[in-house]
């Protein structure tokens with residue numbers, strides 16, 4: 420197995436993508452889309468951000484991660500998102516998580532820059548727009564990984580054995596968090612990525628700030644909706660100022676409560692998207708089950724609500740349980756401009772070609788560890804996937 424990311428890029432099996440332009444029948448899903456920043460995506464199919472444990476303990480990019488992403492780019496996805504990458508050591512949330520944070524050691528920094536550049540180049544060469552998802556885990560960055568007490572907008576408690584009570588960030592620290600997102604975005608741009616996505620979904624730090632229940636601060640960063648949305652708008656504006664108009668910026672939101680994403684209201688979430696609309700190219704809504712309407716507005720689909728509220732040149736990306744061609748088409752009909760795919764792309768890297776282009780039934784799990792490794796899912800990622808039902812043969 421190659422140990423160098425450049426070799427890993429070369430080692431990824433080439434997949435013939437010429438067929439993608441030969442089927443003009445599927446205009447909606449296979450037609451190109453130009454984002455406001457000028458980036459043209461060859462189709463409306465995105466690889467969702469997927470945490471996978473394929474980086475080194477210090478966050479260094481490894482060949483396994485390159486192989487995983489480039490294989491999906493070659494499989495036909497027009498947009499390819501990395502796993503959630505941490506913007507500062509304090510915000511590291513997962514074992515084997517990729518780092519876009521500052522590195523103290525010059526040699527480490529140079530190696531990471533070269534590796535990220537190789538990855539960005541290989542994704543672009545495969546014809547996809549490469550996006551780095553940026554995250555700070557906040558209360559979900561355990562001391563086990565960071566050596567630090569977790570931080571959050573406010574002190575809060577959760578009834579779970581692994582939960583560590585976070586401390587509230589000071590006003591100065593909130594500014595430092597914002598700066599770490601902007602610096603990480605600049606690093607992604609310098610490496611040649613087409614853009615970044617600010618991860619404000621799933622209850623990580625930016626989502627904690629948006630929450631009515633987790634953010635009870637009484638300064639400019641908390642309490643009222645205007646204050647809770649301020650950190651996200653501040654970061655989006657900062658990234659736009661630092662990276663310019665030609666760089667894609669996205670924001671990922673959980674529209675309503677689910678799992679660790681708490682204290683959300685879909686009307687506020689739509690308004691959050693509107694508050695960042697001047698600085699972003701797309702809003703990515705994480706639905707988990709895209710066949711369902713909003714809990715608060717049972718007659719309305721979340722994608723439609725976001726599409727309706729946002730200007731036409733801000734794309735709505737949506738994810739959640741997309742396996743078949745019909746699932747993807749239905750989501751576009753409900754208002755999404757781009758359909759984002761997670762689990763179906765883990766088990767089949769050629770999902771765009773097989774399912775959308777050729778109209779085949781999707782390959783569904785469970786698949787054996789060997790079958791997954793044959794499609795560039797590393798051994799470590801296979802182990803991680805065992806916690807998600809139905810993907811890996813027990």
Ligand SMILES: Cc1cc2nc3c(=O)[nH]c(=O)nc-3n(C[C@H](O)[C@H](O)[C@H](O)COP(=O)(O)O)c2cc1C
Pocket residue numbers: 467468469470471502503552618620621671705706707738739740741759760761762763804807
């Ligand atoms: C293994 C795994 C890792 C994930 N990691 C992330 C992540 O890093 N960032 C994120 O925003 N969502 C993450 N998600 C959520 C996915 O991006 C996606 O929204 C979700 O899996 C639903 O889409 P799907 O049904 O097509 O898989 C993850 C999901 C899975 C299954």
